[in-house]
Amino acid sequence: MSIQEARAATEQYLPGLIAELKHQGLMQLEHAEPAQLCQLFRRSNAAGLLIPQQYGGLGASPRDTINVLRAVGSLCPSLAVMMTMHHHTIATIVQLGGIIPAAEDLLRSIANNQLLLASAFAEGKPGSPIFNSSLKASAVDGGFVLRGTKKPCTMSHDMDVIVAGVACTDTGGVDHQGFAVIFAEGANITREPFWKTPILRATDSNALIFNDVFVPDEMVLLAEGANAEEIEASAQEASISGLCWFQLMVGASYLGAASALVELLVCKRGVQDTHLAQLAIELEGAHQALLGTAGTLEQRQEADAGLYSQALCSRFSVQAAIERASNLAVELLGGMSFIESEQVSYLLAASRAIGFHPISRTAAAPTLADFLRNTGSTVDAPEPAHV
Secondary structure (H helix, E strand, O other): OHHHHHHHHHHHHOOOHHHHHHHHOHHHHHOOOHHHHHHHHHHOOOOOOOOOHHHOOOOOOHHHHHHHHHHHHHHOHHHHHHHHHHHHHHHHHHHOOOOOOOHHHHHHHHHHHOOOEEEEOOOOOOOOOOOOOOEEEEEEOOEEEEEEEEEEEOOOOOOOEEEEEEEEEOOOOOEEEEEEEEEOOOOOEEEEOOOOOOOOHHHOOEEEEEEEEEEEHHHEEEOOOOOHHHHHHHHHHHHHHHHHHHHHHHHHHHHHHHHHHHHHHHOOOOOOHHHHHHHHHHHHHHHHHHHHHHHHHHHHOOOOHHHHHHHHHHHHHHHHHHHHHHHHHHHHHOHHHHHHOHHHHHHHHHHHHHHHOOOOHHHHHHHHHHHHHHHHOOOOOOOOOOO
């Protein structure tokens, strides 16, 4: 199984992490305090996984990152979700390195000090685009003041840096979208409880209230002024790249949870080969879909709308495979396993959370429909058959 290859890749980049996760056990980790998982995140030197080696990071490729997240997701889904939020944000910052003056120094600091990043982009609402923001930025001397709420926000109490989507209204009443990098220590940010379900509670996904939080100019990127078009194009490119990474990472993390369910079944006696074959098709087909799109992202270096559509197709294909595989695995494990083992019901519920991450299927529909139309328009229509 490629889950074993995924764990081998994880051992290569993050030595000892797999052994520690196995030693502690899935349910102990999922019931742990979020601070414990954050400590494990830092201790494994995983904060710099995607950061290029020139900035002190490990320089993992998109394909290797997919493997790591699937492996971690099979042993601790909450940690995989934390890593997804951190690493897709890193991917966006890497793309912004040439246009945010402080980005390169930030990447070095993350890699050297194992700083953890929270992603403050999309709200958890059906149909919400990922970069829509409820944070408003107002210009002041030397920078901007941020007001608003982000919920949910993973690692809400233990992250070190927040990368947020912001909106700033100019004197003419025109809104400008952008990014802001906020260091959590000393910032006037209030945390409020938000996550009520026990599933994935260890991710510490709660509400952040920004109370006139000051951010210096060099930590903000807004598409305004004389270079507005150039900045907007660069920010859009970085956004699309981050979105591609996010869809692939989400797919890999939750595929890991489904893989853990199937592993429980593989250990059970008497399971028919036909059922195991079907599960192999679902899991390995999904994994290969993620690796294929990740390979394309790696080759191109830059993402465009077409690649984003491919990433969305891969994510929703994987999402469907997760549903089918987890349903079949739980059915074959049987009612007594469901009743007696908290792990079975937990993994089933956790695997379903992939459907709540942006972008929603409804919001993605116009993009994917246009992608199919444009792809189809390049193919000559077949000649009518003559009978």
